[in-house]
Amino acid sequence: MYIGLDIGGTKMLGGAFEKNKLLRTLKIKTPTATTAQEITQHILTLIKDLAKDSPIDGVGIGIPGSIDRATGSIGFSPNLPFKNFALKAVLAETLKCPIAIDNDVNVGLLGEHWAGAAKPYKNVVGLFVGTGIGGAIILNGQLYHGKHQIAGEVGHMKLKFDGPLCNCGEKGCLEALASKTGIQKMLEPLGYKFEGVVKSSWIKDQFDKDNKDVKAAMKRATLALGEGIGSLANLLDPEAFVLGGGLIEALGESWLKRIKDQVKLRALVDPVIKTSALGDHALLYGAVRLVQTALP
Numbered sequence: 628m629y630i631g632l633d634i635g636g637t638k639m640l641g642g643a644f645e646k647n648k649l650l651r652t653l654k655i656k657t658p659t660a661t662t663a664q665e666i667t668q669h670i671l672t673l674i675k676d677l678a679k680d681s682p683i684d685g686v687g688i689g690i691p692g693s694i695d696r697a698t699g700s701i702g703f704s705p706n707l708p709f710k711n712f713a714l715k716a717v718l719a720e721t722l723k724c725p726i727a728i729d730n731d732v733n734v735g736l737l738g739e740h741w742a743g744a745a746k747p748y749k750n751v752v753g754l755f756v757g758t759g760i761g762g763a764i765i766l767n768g769q770l771y772h773g774k775h776q777i778a779g780e781v782g783h784m785k786l787k788f789d790g791p792l793c794n795c796g797e798k799g800c801l802e803a804l805a806s807k808t809g810i811q812k813m814l815e816p817l818g819y820k821f822e823g824v825v826k827s828s829w830i831k832d833q834f835d836k837d838n839k840d841v842k843a844a845m846k847r848a849t850l851a852l853g854e855g856i857g858s859l860a861n862l863l864d865p866e867a868f869v870l871g872g873g874l875i876e877a878l879g880e881s882w883l884k885r886i887k888d889q890v891k892l893r894a895l896v897d898p899v900i901k902t903s904a905l906g907d908h909a910l911l912y913g914a915v916r917l918v919q920t921a922l923p
């Protein structure tokens with residue numbers, strides 16, 4: 628049995644697989660104000676609850692942040708207490724089975740490539756639009772990580788000289804123009820107040836109610852995604868783009884159509900653009916694929 632895990636700052640989702648078939652899932656809330664060791668204990672409990680008493684052939688993990696793929700050590704993970712923490716070694720010590728860890732966005736696209744929307748393609752770019760904008764690239768059927776493991780950070784492509792400030796500290800990134808955070812920062816000076824990050828469902832609801840401020844923010848997001856995906860198409864000419872994440876899921880096909888129209892205006896080609904097929908389960912599939920392909 629293989630176990631795939633999606634470890635995030637608010638929830639941990641796990642899936643138990645027999646070969647490539649998802650048998651069952653389990654979700655727990657990620658405890659806050661805790662230590663790396665305690666989080667690891669929760670991860671171990673989740674794995675054991677998923678496996679029941681079956682022997683575990685491998686565990687794959689998708690987690691946000693910077694991961695040293697050679698050692699499976701987590702340098703930093705936003706909203707999780709991992710700092711230079713050897714998660715792979717600690718888990719392997721207890722579980723005595725192969726463990727593989729990669730960045731959540733890479734793992735998500737790997738899942739879509741193995742079992743979802745990107746399955747027919749060898750060269751594909753994934754963009755995940757939510758609180759931020761994550762991206763990943765598969766070239767010749769393999770995840771492309773780049774020299775410093777940051778390849779696919781499409782959210783931080785600079786689109787607007789002297790544009791709005793981004794979470795990364797730079798200005799005018801795609802993420803600052805088209806993510807939920809970017810949309811929220813455009814609405815707040817107009818008097819809108821939000822608790823935490825604005826919800827995708829609220830944006831969808833206001834858009835449908837013809838809220839002109841939300842429509843203006845969404846128009847900017849659509850143009851920015853058109854520019855960004857258009858530039859990526861010109862740079863990489865992949866067979867397809869797969870779009871996912873909370874905002875894409877909430878706004879649905881009508882938004883996808885408008886993004887496609889913008890890409891068509893801007894790119895030298897008219898690329899295939901699809902929405903993710905696996906939704907919340909993409910990371911589970913990707914994590915299992917990760918550990919299976921890492922086996923000797």
Ligand SMILES: [Zn+2]
Pocket residue numbers: 782783784793794795796797800802803
């Ligand atoms: Zn940025």
